[in-house]
Amino acid sequence: MLVFEQAESPFFLQEVRVPRLTDARKELRRAQITEAAVRCFGRSGLERTSIADITAESGLSTGSIYAHYRSKAELVQAAARATLAKRAEVLGEYARAEDPPDPDELLARMTSAVNPVEARFGVQIWAEATTDPVIGRIVTDMIGRLRLMVHDCVTAWLVRAEGGDPAAARERAAPIAHRVIALYLAELLQTALRPPAEETTS
Template sequence: MPRLTDARKELRRAQITDAAVRCFGRNGLERTSIADITAESGLSTGSIYTHYSSKADLVRAAAGAVLAKRAEVLGEYAAGDTPPDPDELLARLIANINPVEARVGVQTWGEATTDPVIRGVVVDMIDRMRAMLHDCVTAWLVKVEHHDPAEAREQATPIADRVSALYLAELLHAALRSPTEETAS
């Protein structure tokens, strides 16, 4: 059997991660088995375990994939000539909430209360998200509000914390919506 190239390995990992997110969103973390992910991905169980050592490893990858999407968007906002103000930043983030990913996020938070490995993933993801929001708010304060960069970094902290808290609340709200509410909105 030919060896997978690095690019092909990354494609397989993404295929498995995407399947895991769909399964976690549909069935929950606890009720999703590796067999479910195998069926959803169209790959073999051996292939799943070649790329991920455990379900916790898959949860970590799924959380990382969701955060990577937000990181890309937030990076674009911060790099722009006119970064959005905090209200607009929050509105844009909320507008891009994927209900399936929101359900996976909230389920992951629940698992974090009893599983120290998952707790580490959740704390890391929230800290990274807060840091990206801090960068966006700092960029807005410097580029739009014309604050001194050092002063802007300090002022950005409580603002980014509030934006983060409101965004996490909106994720919870999106996760709790029924599928019929999702299609109506």
């Protein structure tokens, strides 16, 4: 990016080079902003959190926030995608593992990784999904992805444990995956409702 400043002589302009953010740096900055937003939303709620709060939490300027997200609503949507994508990434690793966990172990790993702040934000997003079509599509899509990845994990476990036909294993895995996701979402809700004081004592 080039910016021209007036030099000492009024008849000349001095060229100043302002470094641009690379794509990788942009992604890091966006992640920094969404992570700060999730912490703020988890503490204070969607309605009571302001852009000023997120600015202070992130350590960035207000201009930097608006350079990446045009509004608080857009930031809420990005934070929802980012939070759910983190869970999907972990599940994908389990599904691709040489020794996939059985359903009980899979659920134990998923619930042990539940972050109380992210759980509180997640439950708020579920509520928003009932009235905001954009948030609704994000939540429906991401939970669908989570369910598919749990289905993949259970299918892989059945094939490895029993050595059966993958198609038959996938059919058998469907109701198991449904129960695992249901129990996981119930744990998220329970964690979100737990008073913050309990987080340090449990």
